[in-house]
Amino acid sequence: MIHARNLPFVTTLAIFVIAYGLCILQFPNMLSTRVIGNLLTDNAFLGIAAVGMTFVILSGGIDLSVGSVIAFTSVFVAVLVGSFGVHPLTAFLAALVISTLFGCLMGAMIRYLMIPPFVVTLAGMFLARGAAYLVSTQSVPITHEFIDTMLGFYIRFPGGGRLTLLAMVMLIVFAVGIIVASRTRFGANVYAIGGNIQSAELMGVPVGATTIRIYALSGFLSGLAGIVYTLYTSSGYSLATVGVELDAIAAVVIGGTLLTGGVGLIAGTFIGILLQGLIQTYIVFDGTLSSWWTKIVIGILLFVFIVLQRTIIWYSDRRLAVRQLKEV
Amino acid sequence: MSAPHALLEARGIGKSFFGISALEDVDFTLQQGEIHALLGENGAGKSTLIKILTGVYRRDRGTIYLEGNEVSPDDVAAAQALGIGTVYQEVNLLENLTVAENLFLGRQPRRFGMIDRRTMRERSRTLLERYGLNIDVDALLSSYSVAFRQIIAIARAVDLSGKVLVLDEPTASLDANEVKGLFTVLRQLREDGVGIVIITHFLDQVYEIADRVTVLRNGRLVGSRAISELPRLDLISMMLGRELQHITRDHQAEPETIDDRGAPSIQFQNYGKKGSVAPFDLDIRPGEVVGIAGLLGSGRSETAFLLFGIDRADSGTATIDGQQVSIASPEAAIANRFGFCPEERKTDGIVGDLSVADNIVLALQAQRGWMRPISSAQKRELADSFIKSLDIRPADRERPIKFLSGGNQQKAILARWLVTEPRLLILDEPTRGIDIGAHAEILKMIERLCAEGMSLVVISSELEELTAVAHRVIVLSDRRHVAELSGRQLTTDGIIRAIAGTGETEAA
Numbered sequence: 021m022i023h024a025r026n027l028p029f030v031t032t033l034a035i036f037v038i039a040y041g042l043c044i045l046q047f048p049n050m051l052s053t054r055v056i057g058n059l060l061t062d063n064a065f066l067g068i069a070a071v072g073m074t075f076v077i078l079s080g081g082i083d084l085s086v087g088s089v090i091a092f093t094s095v096f097v098a099v100l101v102g103s104f105g106v107h108p109l110t111a112f113l114a115a116l117v118i119s120t121l122f123g124c125l126m127g128a129m130i131r132y133l134m135i136p137p138f139v140v141t142l143a144g145m146f147l148a149r150g151a152a153y154l155v156s157t158q159s160v161p162i163t164h165e166f167i168d169t170m171l172g173f174y175i176r177f178p179g180g181g182r183l184t185l186l187a188m189v190m191l192i193v194f195a196v197g198i199i200v201a202s203r204t205r206f207g208a209n210v211y212a213i214g215g216n217i218q219s220a221e222l223m224g225v226p227v228g229a230t231t232i233r234i235y236a237l238s239g240f241l242s243g244l245a246g247i248v249y250t251l252y253t254s255s256g257y258s259l260a261t262v263g264v265e266l267d268a269i270a271a272v273v274i275g276g277t278l279l280t281g282g283v284g285l286i287a288g289t290f291i292g293i294l295l296q297g298l299i300q301t302y303i304v305f306d307g308t309l310s311s312w313w314t315k316i317v318i319g320i321l322l323f324v325f326i327v328l329q330r331t332i333i334w335y336s337d338r339r340l341a342v343r344q345l346k347e348v
Numbered sequence: 349m350s351a352p353h354a355l356l357e358a359r360g361i362g363k364s365f366f367g368i369s370a371l372e373d374v375d376f377t378l379q380q381g382e383i384h385a386l387l388g389e390n391g392a393g394k395s396t397l398i399k400i401l402t403g404v405y406r407r408d409r410g411t412i413y414l415e416g417n418e419v420s421p422d423d424v425a426a427a428q429a430l431g432i433g434t435v436y437q438e439v440n441l442l443e444n445l446t447v448a449e450n451l452f453l454g455r456q457p458r459r460f461g462m463i464d465r466r467t468m469r470e471r472s473r474t475l476l477e478r479y480g481l482n483i484d485v486d487a488l489l490s491s492y493s494v495a496f497r498q499i500i501a502i503a504r505a506v507d508l509s510g511k512v513l514v515l516d517e518p519t520a521s522l523d524a525n526e527v528k529g530l531f532t533v534l535r536q537l538r539e540d541g542v543g544i545v546i547i548t549h550f551l552d553q554v555y556e557i558a559d560r561v562t563v564l565r566n567g568r569l570v571g572s573r574a575i576s577e578l579p580r581l582d583l584i585s586m587m588l589g590r591e592l593q594h595i596t597r598d599h600q601a602e603p604e605t606i607d608d609r610g611a612p613s614i615q616f617q618n619y620g621k622k623g624s625v626a627p628f629d630l631d632i633r634p635g636e637v638v639g640i641a642g643l644l645g646s647g648r649s650e651t652a653f654l655l656f657g658i659d660r661a662d663s664g665t666a667t668i669d670g671q672q673v674s675i676a677s678p679e680a681a682i683a684n685r686f687g688f689c690p691e692e693r694k695t696d697g698i699v700g701d702l703s704v705a706d707n708i709v710l711a712l713q714a715q716r717g718w719m720r721p722i723s724s725a726q727k728r729e730l731a732d733s734f735i736k737s738l739d740i741r742p743a744d745r746e747r748p749i750k751f752l753s754g755g756n757q758q759k760a761i762l763a764r765w766l767v768t769e770p771r772l773l774i775l776d777e778p779t780r781g782i783d784i785g786a787h788a789e790i791l792k793m794i795e796r797l798c799a800e801g802m803s804l805v806v807i808s809s810e811l812e813e814l815t816a817v818a819h820r821v822i823v824l825s826d827r828r829h830v831a832e833l834s835g836r837q838l839t840t841d842g843i844i845r846a847i848a849g850t851g852e853t854e855a856a
């Protein structure tokens with residue numbers, strides 16, 4: 021049975037399948053495992069960040085610091101490994117701890133100082149970006165045996181495609197995210213807070229702890245996305261990934277999650293990411309289109325989806341009214 | 349202490365909001381296996397006391413003991429962990445979750461650390477069966493009516509209350525049958541030794557179920573008595589601090605023939621909608637109060653929906669002052685100066701962050717159009733006059749309405765419609781959640797407005813209320829208008845007989 025609340029997800033899925041079908045009709049090569057493997061690898065860092073963003077938006081919040089945290093993490097790791105000779109694993113760990121604590125702090129401010137998430141994470145965005153500049157304003161290249169081994173690790177698909185370690189990390193993050201959202205008490209609490217924070221509180225949801233955990237999770241995943249981004253580009257650069265949070269938000273919304281919170285699926289965000297990747301790939305295949313078309317198409321899609329969600333809400337409200345009458 | 353401890357005991361509780369005292373030095377004692385009614389006027393501090401006992405508000409002063417041990421729940425979860433389950437006045441469930449998810453939020457059954465949805469579903473079904481509710485527990489909560497939600501909230505609270513169950517106006521949107529079902533469950537819990545606190549404005553229910561009452565007035569404790577030693581009139585004067593003046597219409601003295609009250613100004617002929625209400629005739633004269641009685645599900649609210657254009661009639665005509673009009677939408681109804689105060693106003697009506705005054709003039713402003721704003725002097729004047737006549741407390745028009753007690757919010761919503769001076773006002777359950785003192789005030793007000801020519805349709809499950817205010821009562825059963833009572837026939841017994849006479853099969 022399809023719940024009205026899952027309708028946007030189903031729609032996105034349908035649009036993706038149709039769009040992919042059309043692409044294949046034009047460029048049969050796009051069906052190859054090579055293309056799929058690249059698509060996953062290219063969007064790995066964005067996908068990881070988008071999972072965190074989905075939790076935040078499900079709870080009725082927003083996290084604007086994502087792109088800056090990714091940039092900070094990448095410079096931080098690159099400088100530690102490149103300039104100080106720290107072992108990459110140690111650097112990763114340090115980066116993850118910092119980004120998670122950073123998320124914790126933002127969550128605590130949102131909850132206990134009662135400042136809106138938009139404001140807190142906007143400040144966080146500037147702070148993290150500034151910190152990245154402090155670490156280095158240059159693009160810092162990074163080479164290390166260990167990193168080469170990591171990048172050399174992949175599973176070969178039939179047909180020549182590769183599932184890289186980076187893509188695997190993203191898929192694992194999505195899988196874990198789906199389970200956490202749908203099968204744990206923490207996940208249920210996220211939906212509850214997004215539905216109505218006062219009611220959730222009166223029902224005994226630990227709103228404070230959950231809010232902090234949500235932003236900590238988003239911070240952690242931004243840090244992880246930063247590490248993946250560093251590996252992907254083999255460098256750290258404080259000017260990179262500006263506005264990635266907006267791409268993540270777009271993927272979340274296109275995936276059917278309501279910006280008002282309480283309704284949505286992690287799996288929807290996955291489709292949202294794939295759809296964005298598909299558009300980019302199409303543009304590459306076409307060869308004549310400017311890459312800005314990606315943005316334009318995403319913009320159009322966003323509009324379509326927001327209108328669609330409105331319509332669905334309007335429609336289900338109406339149906340509800342009718343049903344209530346019948347029931348009484 | 350060697351004497352057995354009370355189950356829950358509060359001593360010297362004090363609380364103020366923004367320097368205004370809401371509770372002062374209140375004691376409260378709940379015994380094991382006792383049903384304890386907490387009573388008082390709107391704004392007396394009942395909900396505040398409950399919220400302090402269950403960890404929602406922090407108290408300024410006082411101590412709480414559970415089974416003799418001092419406790420201090422910091423939040424609802426802590427209170428739940430102590431075995432205290434609560435249904436707050438603002439029905440606290442989540443519309444974006446399914447029924448089962450609502451029932452088990454925060455205490456989902458788990459297998460290997462994962463929520464076990466199947467068990468959750470099964471347990472939800474068994475849980476609701478106890479209340480005679482056989483519904484799809486996987487459907488979203490938003491697909492169910494207020495009454496169902498209330499039962500679901502109660503079922504949840506009962507299930508997680510090992511020791512103490514607190515219900516703040518649980519029966520406000522339940523019909524007689526559902527109340528009966530709830531009381532059966534409460535009696536069972538009392539047998540099991542659970543202590544139950546219930547807040548209500550229905551004194552009949554207090555006398556039916558409670559063992560003991562505690563009365564608050566203006567944030568202070570008036571007293572606590574065993575119900576068996578407390579005559580109703582004494583209880584009322586404890587609550588109000590004065591005697592209650594009763595309003596009752598003297599039906600004996602009224603003209604037998606209704607035509608004496610002048611020609612009908614609003615007429616509905618053969619008006620109806622398939623599947624909703626069978627076609628009926630209804631003539632309403634200026635200044636007349638028409639009551640509508642019937643069991644829940646008999647078509648009462650549907651009749652109101654038809655009259656106000658929320659549902660479109662598919663047969664019949666509507667005539668106003670001899671002119672045929674079409675009332676196909678609420679907008680059309682408002683244009684004809686109809687007003688409608690629906691039953692669900694408690695959840696939908698208020699705009700929490702706006703002031704009391706803004707909330708009161710909302711409908712009037714909408715009616716005038718946003719291009720012609722109401723001047724602030726006029727707004728002040730209107731707000732003050734209604735705050736006074738409906739006795740909205742605290743009498744502060746600038747206070748955000750969300751800080752008012754539930755009953756006082758409801759009075760403000762009623763004022764919102766009265767302000768528009770409609771020619772026909774339809775009220776669905778106008779006095780639920782309103783204390784008996786204010787109740788009398790509202791009836792007086794209705795009286796006065798009708799004397800000025802407003803017509804009124806009142807839907808109510810409280811038959812005393814109907815017989816007190818209505819000139820005529822239409823009785824519905826099975827979605828048909830089955831009887832019309834006026835003059836001498838208009839008594840509670842008469843209405844009950846009319847309902848029973850035809851609607852035996854209705855109860856299910």
Ligand SMILES: Nc1ncnc2c1ncn2[C@@H]1O[C@H](COP(=O)(O)OP(=O)(O)OP(=O)(O)O)[C@@H](O)[C@H]1O
Pocket residue numbers: 365366370388389390391392393394395396397437741742750751752753754755756781783
């Ligand atoms: N959160 C709040 N902020 C400010 N004032 C409040 C708040 N909650 C309650 N009050 C005030 O405290 C007083 C007691 O309110 P409370 O809700 O306890 O009344 P009540 O007895 O439950 O009334 P009702 O029967 O109308 O529900 C009221 O004057 C109300 O305006």
Ligand SMILES: [Mg+2]
Pocket residue numbers: 394395396437516753754755
């Ligand atoms: Mg109250």
